[in-house]
Amino acid sequence: xxxxxxxxDDPPTMHDVDKVGSLFVVxxxxxxxxxxxxxxxxxxxxxxxxxxxxxxIGTVQACLVAWYWMHMRRGDKVVTLTAVTALFFIxxxxxxxxxxxxxxxxxxx
Amino acid sequence: MSIVxxxxxxxxxxxxxxxxxxxxxxxxxxxGVLSWLLTVDHKRIxxxxxxxxxxxxxxxxxxxxxxxxxxxxxxxxxxTEDQYNRMFTAHGVVMLFLFLIPSIPAxxxxxxxxxxxxxxxxxxxxxxxxxxxxxxxxxxxxxxAVLVGGIDTGWTLYPPxxxxxxxxxxxxxxxxxxxxxxxxxxxxxxxxxxxxMRCPGMTWGRLPLFIWAMYATSFIQLLGTPVVAITLLLLxxxxxxxxxxxxxxxxxxxxxxxHMFWFYSHPAVYIMIVPGMGVVSEILTxxxxxxxxxxxxxxxxxxxxxxxxxxxxxHHMYVAGIAYYSALLFSFLTMLVAVPSAIKVFNWLAxxxxxxxxxxxxxxxxxxxxxxxxxxxxxxxxxxxxxTDIHLHDTYFVVAHFHFVMVGGMVLAYMAALHxxxxxxxxxxxxxxxxRASATIIFVGFFFTFVPQFVLGYxxxxxxxxxxxxxxxxxxxxxxxxxxxxxxxxxxxxxxxPLSLFFGVKSPAxxxxxTGLEWQCPSPPTTFNFDFVPVVVCxxxxxxxxxxxxxxGLPDPPGPGDAASPYRPVGPAGPIHKETxxxx
Ligand code: HEM
Ligand SMILES: [Cu+2]
Numbered sequence: 239x240x241x242x243x244x245x246x247d248d249p250p251t252m253h254d255v256d257k258v259g260s261l262f263v264v265x266x267x268x269x270x271x272x273x274x275x276x277x278x279x280x281x282x283x284x285x286x287x288x289x290x291x292x293x294x295i296g297t298v299q300a301c302l303v304a305w306y307w308m309h310m311r312r313g314d315k316v317v318t319l320t321a322v323t324a325l326f327f328i329x330x331x332x333x334x335x336x337x338x339x340x341x342x343x344x345x346x347x
Numbered sequence: 348m349s350i351v352x353x354x355x356x357x358x359x360x361x362x363x364x365x366x367x368x369x370x371x372x373x374x375x376x377x378x379g380v381l382s383w384l385l386t387v388d389h390k391r392i393x394x395x396x397x398x399x400x401x402x403x404x405x406x407x408x409x410x411x412x413x414x415x416x417x418x419x420x421x422x423x424x425x426x427t428e429d430q431y432n433r434m435f436t437a438h439g440v441v442m443l444f445l446f447l448i449p450s451i452p453a454x455x456x457x458x459x460x461x462x463x464x465x466x467x468x469x470x471x472x473x474x475x476x477x478x479x480x481x482x483x484x485x486x487x488x489x490x491x492a493v494l495v496g497g498i499d500t501g502w503t504l505y506p507p508x509x510x511x512x513x514x515x516x517x518x519x520x521x522x523x524x525x526x527x528x529x530x531x532x533x534x535x536x537x538x539x540x541x542x543x544m545r546c547p548g549m550t551w552g553r554l555p556l557f558i559w560a561m562y563a564t565s566f567i568q569l570l571g572t573p574v575v576a577i578t579l580l581l582l583x584x585x586x587x588x589x590x591x592x593x594x595x596x597x598x599x600x601x602x603x604x605x606h607m608f609w610f611y612s613h614p615a616v617y618i619m620i621v622p623g624m625g626v627v628s629e630i631l632t633x634x635x636x637x638x639x640x641x642x643x644x645x646x647x648x649x650x651x652x653x654x655x656x657x658x659x660x661x662h663h664m665y666v667a668g669i670a671y672y673s674a675l676l677f678s679f680l681t682m683l684v685a686v687p688s689a690i691k692v693f694n695w696l697a698x699x700x701x702x703x704x705x706x707x708x709x710x711x712x713x714x715x716x717x718x719x720x721x722x723x724x725x726x727x728x729x730x731x732x733x734x735t736d737i738h739l740h741d742t743y744f745v746v747a748h749f750h751f752v753m754v755g756g757m758v759l760a761y762m763a764a765l766h767x768x769x770x771x772x773x774x775x776x777x778x779x780x781x782x783r784a785s786a787t788i789i790f791v792g793f794f795f796t797f798v799p800q801f802v803l804g805y806x807x808x809x810x811x812x813x814x815x816x817x818x819x820x821x822x823x824x825x826x827x828x829x830x831x832x833x834x835x836x837x838x839x840x841x842x843x844x845p846l847s848l849f850f851g852v853k854s855p856a857x858x859x860x861x862t863g864l865e866w867q868c869p870s871p872p873t874t875f876n877f878d879f880v881p882v883v884v885c886x887x888x889x890x891x892x893x894x895x896x897x898x899x900g901l902p903d904p905p906g907p908g909d910a911a912s913p914y915r916p917v918g919p920a921g922p923i924h925k926e927t928x929x930x931x
Contacts, residue, residue, distance in 0.1 A: 316542065327570050327657060335606045338661065338673035345671075 256306070264306045271299050360893075362900035363867075366856050372774070372871045387472035388874055393458030394772070395479050396449060401841075403445040403486065406494075410438035412834060415796075415827040421820055423813045431813040432499035433514065439502030440493050444523050445486050447757055448530055448615065451622035452568070453482070455764045456537050456561050458772060462865035463555050465546025465883065467875040470539040474532050482529035488522030491515075501811060503612075504579075506593035506604050510586045517586060524579045527572045530618075534568030537561050546864075548883030553896070555863055555887040556645050560625025563649040567614045567621070567656065575611035578604065602668055609660035617656040619753060620720075621649055623760025624691055627713050630767050631695050632888045633861045634710035635702025639888045641694035648687035655684045665736050674733055681731035688724050692717065708782030709859075712763035715790040719755025723748055726801070741811075744804025747797045755793055762789070762840065769844065770854030774871040777847035781839055789836035795829025857902050862888055862895045 275295045278284070284291055304310045310321060373390045383391060413434050417426045426434060457475065461468055469475050492498055492515040500509040500516060509516050541554070541562050582604070584590045591597030593604040624645075632639045639645065661669055661677040695717060704710070726748040730736050739745060766786075770776050799822040804810075808819050815823065857866040864883070868876050884898040893901045 324570060330657060331574070331610050334658070334661070334673070334676075335603075337676065338602075338606070338669045341670040341672040342668075 256309075261306065264302055268299050268302055271295050360898060360900040362902040363897075365902070366867075366869050368853075369869055369873050371873065372869065373874045374773075374871050376874055385476075387468070387476050389457050389461050389469045389472065389475060390772070390872060390874075392475050392479055393454050393456075396453040396457060396482075399479075399483060399486070400446050400449055400454065403441050403490075406490065407438055407441035407446055408834065408837065410434050410441065410493075412830065414438060415830045417813060418815075418823045419827050421815050421817055426813070428813045429499065430497075432501075432811070433493070433497030435811060436498045436501055437493035440489055440498070440519060440523070443502055443615075443619075444489060444526055447619045447753060448526075449482060449533070450619070450757065450761050451626065451764060452530075452537065452561065452564055452618070453478075453533050455557075455626070455768060456533065456564075456622065459768065459865050460537055460540055460558060460561055461544065462868060462872065462876050463558055463863055464541065464544060464549050465864050465877065465881040466540065466544035467877065469536045470543055471536050475536055478529040478532035478536070481532065482526055485522045485525030485527075485529065488518045488525060490522075492517075492519030492522060503608065504582065505608075506582060506585065506599070506601050507595065510582060510594050517583065520579045520583055520586075524576055524583075527576045527579075530568050531572045534565035534572075538565040538569065541565075546881045546883060549864075549896075550883075552643075553883055553886050554646075555625075556628035556639065556642070556649075557622075557625035559646040560621050560628070560649045563653040564618055564621045566650075566653045567618050570657070571611045571614040571618070574607060575615075578607040578611070581607075602664065605664050605667055606661065609663045610657070613660040613663065614653075614656045616749070616752070617652050619757045620760075621652060623716065623720075623757045623764075624649065626760045626764040626767070627695065627716055628691075629861075629863065630709045630713045630763055631698050632890060633767075633859050634707065634713070635699050635704045636890045637698055637702040637888075638886075638891050639694070640697035640700075641690075642886065642888070644690050645694050648690045651687040652684065655680075655687065659684050659731075662731055662736070665733055666740050678731060678733040678736075682728065685724060685728055685731070692721055692724075706783070707766075707779070707859075708777075708786050709763045709767035711783055711786035711790075712759050712766060715786065715793075716756055716759045716763065719751050719759065719790075719793065723751030723753075723756055726751065739804060741809055742804035743800040743808045743810055746810045747800035747804060750797050750800070755797070759789070762786070765840070765844070767859070768865075769847070770858045771865060771868070771870050771872070773848055773851075774854055775847045775851035776854045776858065777840075777851055778843045781843040785836050785839035785843075788839070789833060792829050792832030792834075792836050796826050796833050797829070799823070799825040799829070855902070857895075860901045860903070862890060862901065864896050867895065867897060 275292055278288070278292060278295075282288055282291075304321065308321075310318065313321070373388055377386075383395065386392060386395075413426065414431070417424050417431055417434070423431060457469065496515045498504075498512070498516055498519045499514045500512055504516065504520060509520075541558060545554075581590075581592050585592045585594060585597075585599065589597065591599045593599040593601050595601060628639060628645055659677060659681040661673060662681040665674050665678070706714075726744070730739055730745060730748060766777070766782055803819055803822045803826075806819070808815055854870045856868065856870050858870075859866075864881055867881060881897060883896045885894060885896060887896060889895075890901075895901060
């Protein structure tokens with residue numbers, strides 16, 4: 239869905255904006271995935287698989303939003319780095335919280 | 348790096364002529380309330396923040412005064428127990444969210460970041476104004492909540508109590524949630540400005556350390572604040588919607604709240620202190636007439652604090668029921684974060700070493716910061732140690748610790764910044780005598796207020812209790828007495844600073860004979876700060892050879908000789924009197 243006039247590497251210009259249509263397509267895909275996720279939770283009966291599958295769908299949604307709506311595909315290096323940094327800090331948060339929750343059952347040392 | 352040894356004062360370049368004072372400056376280009384409320388000038392927005400947070404400081408201070416008065420008697424002197432709960436919550440919420448977090452970034456960050464990097468405004472002036480409005484809306488909710496009816500949960504808003512309490516938790520949480528956005532906006536603005544708007548020659552290695560500190564702060568604001576926003580929304584969802592997230596009675600986990608809350612709020616204490624550290628680096632060099640010692644170490648330790656500060660949050664939760672293993676891990680990680688803070692303190696001390704120090708109000712506040720922050724940081728290590736914290740957690744020892752870093756550290760750094768930059772912001776000089784007096788009174792009052800609290804806490808007086816055994820009374824009375832000295836000390840700048848607007852002598856462009864770019868603008872600056880594009884030729888603190896960042900000589904600071912009026916400042920001595928290190 240890149241505009242025809244620019245190669246992806248070109249620096250962004252004033253006219254380098256998304257087509258309204260493409261933004262809406264992404265919007266409906268994200269909505270569709272949300273509905274799919276809800277239906278899956280209600281009627282999916284995936285058993286053990288349901289958590290990874292549903293988180294996977296969520297990840298796809300997040301990536302679509304980041305890539306198209308947040309214009310990550312046009313971002314320069316600093317922007318990408320910033321986004322990755324944010325993810326990295328969320329990662330730290332999860333790891334250290336899980337380090338607590340997953341070892342709580344152990345007795346004192 | 349080389350060492351210059353000089354016995355004679357030397358001037359490398361002639362000082363610039365005193366700039367003509369322009370008829371129009373940012374204060375008098377336009378008049379009227381609307382010209383302020385609709386301004387996009389970073390300096391005016393800084394002033395808007397200054398006025399608003401000063402008001403919140405008064406509100407929070409009154410709450411603190413009432414808390415301290417109540418503790419005069421073992422059974423509570425003036426408040427009921429319910430009122431007491433509301434009062435310390437009001438104090439905490441207002442001081443933290445409405446004063447300390449916006450303090451230096453929103454006032455001096457807004458005002459001076461563009462000037463110090465040679466830009467004419469922040470990158471997003473309208474976003475900047477929006478951030479003030481968002482802040483005021485959030486503050487409106489929060490102040491309404493804590494003053495009308497009150498909240499009784501403490502500023503930490505721990506569930507399950509906060510999701511059940513019948514007090515004003517909902518508007519309070521909502522207000523804090525909103526002010527968070529203003530903090531994000533300011534952080535974003537400052538970060539983009541530092542990346543994109545530095546003037547020619549202002550490389551990263553020549554940035555003043557205040558700018559490095561503001562950069563690190565923005566980083567924390569951007570990464571941390573969204574997490575607390577989500578946390579507060581979840582809390583509201585539980586409180587208003589009955590969704591079980593944190594309250595165990597409906598299937599939640601209260602420790603999860605603490606994890607999420609402190610993942611922001613520990614880094615938030617660095618949002619509060621790191622800008623103060625930046626200010627200290629500026630003032631120490633200027634008033635010891637020496638180049639900063641260890642520029643790179645100080646710059647990178649700001650960034651180090653910003654990163655490592657995110658790894659230590661569970662030191663607030665050692666006894667909250669987290670796993671022993673993670674308590675151990677966090678105890679270790681917490682020790683790490685003291686390292687960059689200590690690096691800074693050592694470098695500041697080395698900067699002072701053999702400098703020609705003068706004791707003007709900004710310097711007095713800065714020296715007080717050094718002492719008090721160090722005590723606060725070291726007692727932080729007592730608390731970081733898992734074993735001792737089991738004894739000290741939730742006692743007055745913790746209260747004393749964080750007041751040493753936040754009041755002794757950040758509030759004093761804020762006062763230092765205010766006194767250092769006041770002549771630039773207003774074009775007027777305040778009373779030299781009274782400003783020194785107030786710095787001294789605050790320092791003394793501070794010790795009387797908070798040292799007894801260490802003793803109290805060590806002997807087991809819990810925080811947030813309105814009653815205590817008889818034997819603790821003497822310490823509480825001491826502390827309250829100290830608080831009244833402290834309060835008097837804060838009152839003084841509230842008088843002489845406004846008076847200086849009308850009666851102060853006019854300040855020259857560079858009253859302290861400092862090297863930064865902000866001193867190249869007239870006092871007060873014009874709307875776009877510079878009439879020319881500044882071209883930076885050297886590092887930020889070339890006091891040794893006595894040149895500013897444009898490579899021009901430093902003006903002689905006004906000395907006692909031309910004491911035309913009692914308000915005349917006595918500036919620090921000329922460029923160099925002692926051997927000094929030259930960097931870069
Ligand atoms: C030098 C590094 C520091 C270390 C190792 C440290 C360590 C700690 C620890 C372990 C606690 C938890 C005590 C307890 O609740 O049992 C604590 C509490 C606290 N610290 Fe620090 N600290 C440091 C610096 C700071 C700074 C710079 C600030 C603020 C500017 C700060 C503000 C606070 C606050 C507000 C609390 C109490 C929060 C509450 O429970 O209400 N600390 N600190
Ligand atoms: Cu902490």
